[in-house]
Amino acid sequence: MLISGPTPPAPAAATGNGAASSAWVLTEGHAGMEAQALGLAEALRLVPEPRRLRARLPWDWLPGRLWPSPLRGVTTEAGALGPPWPRLAVGCGNVAAPVGAALRRRGVPAVHVQHPKMDPASFDVVVAACHDGLTGPNVVVTRTALHRASPERLAAARAAWAPRLADLPHPLVAVLVGGSNGRFRLDVPVATRLANELGAMARFDRVGLAVTPSRRTAPEAAAALSRRLAPFGAFVWGGAGANPYFGLLALADAIVVTCDSVSMMSEAAATTAPIFIFELPGRSRRIGAFIEMLMRERRAHPFTGRFRSWPVAPLDDTPMAAAEVARRLGL
Structure with missing residues (x-):
């Protein structure tokens, strides 16, 4: 279903560990996927920390849902993933999905953007566009892709x-x-x-x-x-x-x-x-x-090669998705 909600939340309060306001943005570095995950983190007023993932052998031969130890199966520009953990993990893409699910098992709230190609119940929230054809009790459905064009x-x-x-x-x-x-x-x-x-x-x-x-x-x-x-x-x-x-x-x-x-x-x-x-x-x-x-x-x-104009209003579901994620996770 299409969910409407309030405006995005205020900035998250920091705590003593210095990581309370951070969100790991987990992608393979593809521009379109990273922009969607960054857009959600920014709309949540969290500090996005990109983590560009690369699957190690033999993990990259297997579907993500079959990875035996996802956090050991990936590396980033800064090396392996490890503590201190972020306040939230926001992933987008096939490699990010098993990593986000693994972080959730360690107590980090995890949100996945787009169809995760694995059980949506592995995440706290999945944000999927209506053309992805995904529904479920923890799925927020949007008309448009998430983005950073606030x-x-x-x-x-x-x-x-x-x-x-x-x-x-x-x-x-x-x-x-x-x-x-x-x-x-x-x-x-x-x-x-x-x-x-x-x-x-x-x-x-x-x-x-x-x-x-x-x-x-x-x-x-x-x-x-x-x-x-x-x-x-x-x-x-x-x-x-x-x-x-x-x-x-x-x-x-x-x-x-x-x-x-x-x-x-x-x-x-x-x-x-x-x-x-x-x-x-x-x-x-x-x-x-x-x-x-x-x-x-x-x-x-x-587009037919000629200019014309007509009345339009912005069509943007990123604020709604962020507000719904914040409501569900208590951010």
Whole structure:
């Protein structure tokens, strides 16, 4: 079921051991997963401490639910996991799931984000999007993915980036570009098609363009976008210097986002800008269901190469999820 709740809790009080306000963020370091776990920890007003996990042999040959000793089966940049333990463990991903469950057995409250691919009862709370198809007494179901695009972060990014992008025409269209994965393809021909449609919008609708590729964008695809959009005066982030991502979200009058990432679409949905979804070659049942929800909510429309606007409100379930986790765990 979809759970509504109050605003997120106040900052957790520290205790003498120095770890009471900390939350270990357990992921394999993938940007989308880490952002979701970080977003929940930050919304809980805890201090997030990322722990990027790597499974040791032979653990990485087995499903997480079969790991005999998960805390011995992983390592991090700082070495093995050990005390002092955090106030909360927030995990996302297949490696994080057995580790979070093991920490819970040691008395650390554990929350898992997304389907854990093991018994949800192994955690205090599981936060899963509705398109994950997971329900249960300790499952909090959200419409959108969790994220870090809080109103406070967007306001700070707006102040930082408005002077840097002041010369771009308005309306300003932010373009969030993902990359190829196991379900969708974003190669040079697809990037060229996207650039051509963005260029047509700039030409006919007189919009400004601000484009940010992601870590997953192939360098040759990013180069094709930059080359073809240069005649339109577009800002295309090349990967050097400060990341403009939150600034573009905050300043955009509309957002074009590729369809490969639920995280990027959820972050776009948390703003006050209309969303256009650029379709990539490929298919995903889960992502398709998510896009259908955005369109039912009139939060998004397919991108057709032209600009238009319509009234929207932010669609953001991160505060609700944090409030429900805090209520259940007494944080």
